[in-house]
Amino acid sequence: MTNLTLEDARRVIAAAEAKATEIGQPMNIAVVDSGGNLVAHVRQDGAWIGSVNISINKAWTSKAFDISTKDLGDNSQPNQQFFGIQNTNGGKVAIFAGGIPLSRDGVVVGAVGVSGGSGEQDHSVAEAGVAGF
Amino acid sequence: MTNLTLEDARRVIAAAEAKATEIGQPMNIAVVDSGGNLVAHVRQDGAWIGSVNISINKAWTSKAFDISTKDLGDNSQPNQQFFGIQNTNGGKVAIFAGGIPLSRDGVVVGAVGVSGGSGEQDHSVAEAGVAGF
Amino acid sequence: MTNLTLEDARRVIAAAEAKATEIGQPMNIAVVDSGGNLVAHVRQDGAWIGSVNISINKAWTSKAFDISTKDLGDNSQPNQQFFGIQNTNGGKVAIFAGGIPLSRDGVVVGAVGVSGGSGEQDHSVAEAGVAGF
Amino acid sequence: MTNLTLEDARRVIAAAEAKATEIGQPMNIAVVDSGGNLVAHVRQDGAWIGSVNISINKAWTSKAFDISTKDLGDNSQPNQQFFGIQNTNGGKVAIFAGGIPLSRDGVVVGAVGVSGGSGEQDHSVAEAGVAGF
Structure with a gap:
């Protein structure tokens, strides 16, 4: 399987949502596939409406690179070099914390992007999503 | 309640998904709020990747107007007049079938947008989403 | 293999180029993958510079839908419905002839897009590309 | 000859590809003409999908200026001044390493753009492309 499914994405989002709820910061959470x-x-x-686009772009950026x-x-x-x-x-390129690749058997098959809090919060919620994958 | 929640959106999406599965046509389904x-x-x-944008824009358009x-x-x-x-x-304006407003007590509080099949299929799946609301 | 390789793309392009040369109309030819x-x-x-974008968008559109x-x-x-x-x-959506999906074992794994001549010429060169795949 | 041909571009790309393979970093490589x-x-x-746009823009930028x-x-x-x-x-303006002009008899007739690794890697692969011209 070199790609991910909607079921995979939902598992990632559920894990990320749980973390966001735990830290008390509502979030936008997006998952993209290998393409x-x-x-x-x-x-x-209650999550920021300006973060809809950012969460999607963070996910895209993490997979794109x-x-x-x-x-x-x-x-x-x-x-710096980039x-x-x-x-x-x-x-579409987001260069602040909150996007992390999703890998299977060492191959990046997608990514999760989170936006709605501080960079640290976004990143930790994304990490929870990765753990749920 | 002049807006809709994530829980509302998920109920709409679940109903639309069930209909899409029933007619055997994988779909993109999006829900927007009152804003x-x-x-x-x-x-x-298996749903078309070109329909990600279209489903979101159909939902946006239905609420926007x-x-x-x-x-x-x-x-x-x-x-014609428009x-x-x-x-x-x-x-962002989509002018083909698949987007329908979501109303509560006669007030439009959001919309659902569906893309992935024929215009008729998209509209029927969106209607199923509305019924689930 | 649910995707295509650069070698696949080169084979498609070579076949399309041969056809374009045969009909005496220089072309832009693009290949996209499953994403x-x-x-x-x-x-x-000698091919039109305005067709660079069009060939790429035709390929994208054919895969996207x-x-x-x-x-x-x-x-x-x-x-009409769309x-x-x-x-x-x-x-990015091109709605005139010249883009055709590339399938392997019944699954669309990419697409070829051709632009540089009449719609009929573009489509026939794209067909030659598909045959080369 | 105040411009470059597809054959020229292919020679540049082949030389750049060989270098990328040698250093073990898959790349996007683009060539633009005098226009x-x-x-x-x-x-x-295996090269980054986010680098498609960047390789093309690096090539465009190098020729544009x-x-x-x-x-x-x-x-x-x-x-700094710019x-x-x-x-x-x-x-379309890329301001990081990987784009280099292609000159013939002291006249810039095009450019090569490379993206897919570190700035140093991209630049070295572009240099190999120039040497192949």
Whole structure:
């Protein structure tokens, strides 16, 4: 299986939602497949509407470059090797924490993207999603 | 309640999914709230990737104009009163069947958008979603 | 194999190029994979520069909806069920002949898109590409 | 000859591919002509899908300003003379390493763009492409 299913995505989202509820911060959570295309998205009640787009783009970015958006962000600051990458791909590249690849047998088959809180919160909720995968 | 919740959206999506499975056509299903902002989206396994955007835009359009995209489409053909509306709003206006408003006590509080089959199929799956609301 | 490789794409392009040369019309030829992402593109010497984008979008569209752009176009004329689809997906939907899905064992694993001549020429060169797959 | 041909582009791409294979990092490689228009692109198996756009834009940028994207990047950091250039031209300007002009008899007739690894890797693969020209 070199891709993921809607059932996989729902399992990831459920785990991420549980974590968001635990820390008391409503989130947008998105999952994309191996081609970077959206499989599922939820916005928890009270989560920021500006984060719909961000959660989807974080998931896309993590799959598009097979890297967490946190790590990509470290490389995309001024004077770093990828500074400017945030202006490519028609504005779909997110360079702050909250997107993490989803791997099966060592192959990236999709990604989860979370947006709605601090960078640290977003990343920890995404990690919970990965653990649920 | 002048808005809808994630739980509402999931109930709508579940009903729409059941109908899509019944007719054997995998679908993208999206629900937006009273602000036109995405609450939840799913792409069933095997559904068209080009329909991710369309399902979301059908939902947005139905709420944006408080009308089904089927009816809006009838008014947006060449020589009709809204011809050209599909070029507005940054490309978010969908003018073909599959988007239907979600109302509570006579007030439109959101909308469902479905894409993945023929116009008739999309509309019938959206209707099933409305019935589930 | 639910996807296609660069070697597959090159075989498709070579067959399409041969046909374009045979009919004396230089073409842009593009191949996308199962996720709709570009695998390879060539513009033959003398082919229209405006067709770079079109060839890529025809390939994307054929995979995005698992249909030839010729057939999609028939359904997207005024008063047809998909009229307006050309305004979705950020302008990536091409609704005129030249894009055809690439299937393996009955599953669409990518698509070829051709642009540079008449609709009939584009479609016939795309067909040659499919035959080469 | 004030322009380059598809045959030229293929020679550049073949040389770049060989280098990418040698360093074990799959790449996206694109070549544009004197008008900045795409002549050919390949994505090696396993290369990042987010780098399709970047490779093409690096090539476009190098021709558009007759400079390597590495050098342009040095001038586009905060407080440098071209800071902000990455927001121009509809998002097509890439300001990180991997794009290099292709010259014939001292005249820039096109450019190669590479994306898929570190900035250093991308630049070295682009240099191999230039050497193959």
